[in-house]
Amino acid sequence: MRWPRRSATPLPTQPSCEQVGAVLQAYLDGELGVQDTGRVVEHLAHCERCRIEVDITQRVIDSIRRQRPELAPELHDRLTAMVDELAPPTLDSGN
Amino acid sequence: MTVTPEPNERFREQVLPELEVLYRVALHLTGAPAVAEDLVQDTLVKAFRGFDRFDGRHPRAWLLTILRNTRSNDLRRRRPDLLDAEAADRIPARGPDGEADATAAQAVAGQLTPQVRQAIAGLSSKHRAVLVLVDIDGLTYQEAADLLEVPVGTVMSRLHRARGRVRRQLVSVGFLEVDG
16 A cells, blocks of 8 residues: 655646656655646646656666566465464455 | 454455565565564564554554564564664665575575666665665555654655666666667
């Protein structure tokens, strides 16, 4: 679950490129509040320079996130078994 | 103690989706897969014991808090000197659990693209900690802030700088092409 957060200082109605740049990563991470997100989206609609910046930043983030290793199935089974031991599933749990 | 099926199911619903994140964070905190599993197990036991006091909101944050406190207690018992270190250093390139660190590093780094791995390794421990927690472990800013015991704004600024440095490094080695 994400906690959409508001910026300490909300963006003005028509933010500058510098102001958008300051919250760009929070925007891409889904961490901006609804109002600020809307203002970033509006800015990007007419600012090619910031759209390019979004594209580059997103590629950097994606390249890092792709490094997230998959957990081995055996490990996942062991972790699940820990929960099974503490709180065994009921018969009608479906899983 | 008798536990009725209903709390069991609620516990499972809250905890099972978070197991992977718990393990990833535990691995980065400890640097050793076996120790990380022990830490997750201890965390689950404490979570189960305290489940009747959990309000059901934000299970990941609740579990990460238990995990962090469990880890701190472990360190206090074994290595009290480590508690004086910066919170970010609890997620070191080489953890406090000795030679097992190498195994943990390989377990994670072995699957990384070399250029990205080098870029991440080149970060300071503070910046690497935030980047790993948010981008690799998938925590929110607030969750990372709570774990590192720093303000959310600090997480944001460190993440901004960390990604910026990774970006410059990836561009410099030709891994990332940037037009204009």
